[in-house]
Amino acid sequence: MSSRSSFIVVGAGVIGCSLADELSRRGHAVALIDAGEAASGTSAATFAWINANSKSPDEYRQLNYLGLQAHERASALGARWFHQTGMLQVAASGDEASQLERNVSNAALPAYGARMLTRSEVLELEPGIDPDVVVAGAVYPREGWLDVPTMCASLLEHSIARGAQYFPFEKVVGLDGSIVRTVAADGTERSHTANAVIIAAGNGTPSIARSAGLDFPLIDPEGNADAAGSPGASVGIISSTGPVAFGPRHFVRATGIAVRPARNGGVTFADHPTGGMWGINDPEIWSVPNLLLERVRRLYPSLREASTESVSLGKRVLPEDGLTIADWIDPANRIYAIGTHSGVTLSAHLATVVADEVTGGGRHESLERFALHRFNSAATHGVKAPAR
Ligand SMILES: Cc1cc2nc3c(=O)[nH]c(=O)nc-3n(C[C@H](O)[C@H](O)[C@H](O)COP(=O)(O)OP(=O)(O)OC[C@H]3O[C@@H](n4cnc5c(N)ncnc54)[C@H](O)[C@@H]3O)c2cc1C
Incomplete structure (x- = not known):
């Protein structure tokens, strides 16, 4: 079995649901795939404090402040999940x-x-x-604080109403260029293709990246x-x-x-x-x-x-230096990945600026500090305590 769309989003947590909503709102055909149901990963066990309080460095605090402001804007437009x-x-x-x-x-x-x-x-x-x-x-x-289940359910519902395809209980088992191979809970194998793939699979992202020979530096939560x-x-x-x-x-x-x-x-x-x-x-x-x-x-x-x-x-979904990663991990095959703590705070802002970037709009200045190449230097590979 196979499906084709403009964008495949892997992972229906706060990040993936926000992206599916943003991309579908811009008129793109989206396939959202999750190994379980929406908001069942880290987004199911979060304190969901929306804040830019005591975060460092400054760029990370600023990113969180943009996240808070994006939730405020959504509330002003009628969203009912940010308390x-x-x-x-x-x-x-x-x-x-x-x-x-x-x-x-x-x-x-x-x-x-x-x-x-x-x-x-x-x-x-x-x-x-x-x-x-x-x-x-x-x-x-x-x-x-943010009511995550309500937000994810609502964004998902809106995305599907705009034509997005949702594949719950379908685990991504490999990436072959931009072909995404999955196995459903009943054992059915499927391949999905798209112009670009965005991996927002939380702690599942490193193993998906590894299946394509790519590195995604998260701390092992186990x-x-x-x-x-x-x-x-x-x-x-x-x-x-x-x-x-x-x-x-x-x-x-x-x-x-x-x-x-x-x-x-x-x-x-x-x-x-x-x-x-x-x-x-x-x-x-x-x-x-x-x-x-x-x-x-x-x-x-x-x-x-x-x-x-x-x-x-x-x-926690925790990059090795405690900060967000949002970047192309395989630009040639148009594979992008996001991994972040504070993802509840950041979700609405990241959805907008990542959607800009994957649709060819260039990189937002708020993401400059959060590219993957910072891990290329051995000096930055030291592990720090979580940025709150
Ligand atoms: C205890 C705790 C407290 C926190 N408190 C806060 C807070 O106060 N404020 C804040 O802003 N943030 C907080 N966070 C962080 C925040 O919850 C996370 O950053 C955010 O939930 C991450 O969302 P995500 O969408 O990236 O990942 P997830 O929610 O984990 O979603 C990833 C999805 O990908 C799916 N997936 C994984 N592997 C595969 C695969 N192979 N194939 C298909 N699908 C796959 C999973 O099923 C999951 O649904 C907290 C986190 C924890 C753990």
């Missing part, structure tokens, strides 16, 4: 407040709007927080963390409670814990800032959700009866 609650950071001691003040004044992005809060302002904005754990705080009003927390630091734990009567109004971060409203009316919570310190096979990993729930209950006494309803282990 721009603002992010409220709690300082529990004088030292934490000084640190926070430095972070707020270092927020060099104009119009980001970050500002310090007094203790009473924090408690007014988040009345559920235990007053005993607040000394001061800060608010980042343009940040928030690797174990070393004593310094890297390079195996790509596993994170996201938990949610059942519905609650009185939860956080904002995206809230405090020492050792971050919480936000959940899709089910409950609370989604994750570790902060030590997330990603476990190997995926470490049995200790399963003690983390209870530990974090205790921290949630301490921060929000009204949640002392809340219990955990779901836990997801997410494997």
Whole structure:
């Protein structure tokens, strides 16, 4: 069996769904292929914090800021998945407040709007927080969280309505020039051809690239963390409670814990800032959700009866230097690939600028720093901890 289109997008996570939407909106014939269902990879286990907060280097922070702005524009056009609650950071001691003040004044992005809060302002904005754990705080009003399943389902639906073909449960097993070979869940083999192939298969991208003799430098998410927390630091734990009567109004971060409203009316919570310190096979990993729930209950006494309803282990898509890769990996055969952490924040912006590039519009200046050739120098092959 075979299919032909203008563009094949491999991977229906936040990146692939956003690209399929953008390319189909521009009138191109798109085939979107995924080994599972849409948003079932890393995009199913993400904290989905939309931010350009404390990211480095500057080009990466700027890229994330463009991502935030692209989500704001989508919201203004009627998209309903970016919940721009603002992010409220709690300082529990004088030292934490000084640190926070430095972070707020270092927020060099104009119009980001970050500002310090007094203790009473924090408690007014988040009345559920235990007053005993607040000394001061800060608010980042343009940040928030994104409802990933709704976004992916909606973008997919729009793409299909414009004629895109969707092939779920079809695994890409090889690239032969620009011919994409797949095997479906029932064993059916198929080949897809197109004028260009964009691989946005998250942690599946390196093995697809390898099948064509190409290198795509991601950290192996199954690797174990070393004593310094890297390079195996790509596993994170996201938990949610059942519905609650009185939860956080904002995206809230405090020492050792971050919480936000959940899709089910409950609370989604994750570790902060030590997330990603476990190997995926470490049995200790399963003690983390209870530990974090205790921290949630301490921060929000009204949640002392809340219990955990779901836990997801997410494997970060982490290029070897922690930064985004968006580039042609085989220009002759018109094969492009994207691999990035912070992909929820970046998805809407990347979709626009990558669509420009693969349709012949040239490279956007925001992508200059994120080309593949930076890995050609041995000096850049050192592995860093994840850029948040
Ligand atoms: C714990 C955690 C917390 C995070 N928090 C944030 C956050 O707060 N803010 C933020 O912006 N980002 C965050 N991220 C990062 C963000 O979630 C990811 O960058 C993003 O989800 C990556 O999306 P993707 O589309 O590239 O990959 P994925 O969502 O993994 O999608 C790739 C798709 O490709 C498919 N695939 C793989 N191999 C094949 C194959 N051979 N054939 C066909 N299909 C294939 C998979 O089935 C999958 O559906 C977090 C990540 C984790 C793990």
